Amino acid sequence: MSHPRDNSPEALEEFFQSGQDPYKYQTKDHEKRAETYVQLIAQHSGGEFVDRLLDVGCSEGYLTHILSESTNFAIGIDVSETAIKRALKNYEDLVDRGEMDFKCINFLKAGARKKFDVLVMTGVMPFFVDKWDDCLKRIDKLLRKGGLLVMSFVSTGCMTDPWISKLEGKLLERVDSREFTCNSLTHRAHVLRKK
Numbered sequence: 264m265s266h267p268r269d270n271s272p273e274a275l276e277e278f279f280q281s282g283q284d285p286y287k288y289q290t291k292d293h294e295k296r297a298e299t300y301v302q303l304i305a306q307h308s309g310g311e312f313v314d315r316l317l318d319v320g321c322s323e324g325y326l327t328h329i330l331s332e333s334t335n336f337a338i339g340i341d342v343s344e345t346a347i348k349r350a351l352k353n354y355e356d357l358v359d360r361g362e363m364d365f366k367c368i369n370f371l372k373a374g375a376r377k378k379f380d381v382l383v384m385t386g387v388m389p390f391f392v393d394k395w396d397d398c399l400k401r402i403d404k405l406l407r408k409g410g411l412l413v414m415s416f417v418s419t420g421c422m423t424d425p426w427i428s429k430l431e432g433k434l435l436e437r438v439d440s441r442e443f444t445c446n447s448l449t450h451r452a453h454v455l456r457k458k
């Protein structure tokens with residue numbers, strides 16, 4: 264199984280149950296992709312260490328782990344319980360030390376006692392295609408004023424541009440965009456700042 268049969272939480276759970284790392288993220292190419300996000304965050308955080316970061320749709324935690332190296336605290340959430348159990352096992356020591364955490368939570372229902380400085384939503388936006396307003400409300404609820412939203416997609420044009428223009432102007436302003444290649448596919452990362 265190389266993709267979930269659809270975007271429902273049930274299909275995602277079935278997909279993760281089909282085997283370890285079903286998206287095949289544990290590769291050098293994906294590590295390089297993660298480093299692009301790390302660089303963008305550093306560049307737009309004014310040289311300051313990030314305090315709290317939320318990685319939305321974290322799968323088994325590989326990206327959250329790379330991002331956590333330049334944050335005080337990083338948490339990954341995912342709708343798949345299997346993915347979260349694996350993330351907790353993969354990074355057990357860091358979780359025990361309180362540097363990271365993983366929770367099985369649907370982003371569209373997520374809340375937080377304290378808002379985040381950075382929200383990372385990479386490879387996850389297609390799951391919210393027909394839930395645009397709900398998604399925007401969550402971003403507003405979870406991201407602090409002045410905080411950064413990092414989004415990234417495989418760059419098909421049809422996906423990225425309308426979404427970004429819906430975000431810009433309302434709640435967020437775009438501060439950067441960068442194109443890069445991963446697994447021979449062109450991706451585009453965007454950094455937006457909450458007004």
Ligand SMILES: C[S@@+](CC[C@H](N)C(=O)[O-])C[C@H]1O[C@@H](n2cnc3c(N)ncnc32)[C@H](O)[C@@H]1O
Nearest residue numbers: 275320321322341342343369370385386387390
């Ligand atoms: C394509 S993977 C992207 C993984 C990772 N963000 C990355 O960039 O490598 C999408 C992930 O989003 C998760 N996901 C989908 N809908 C979600 C939702 N409503 N709330 C939280 N996670 C969700 C899926 O289970 C899957 O692990």
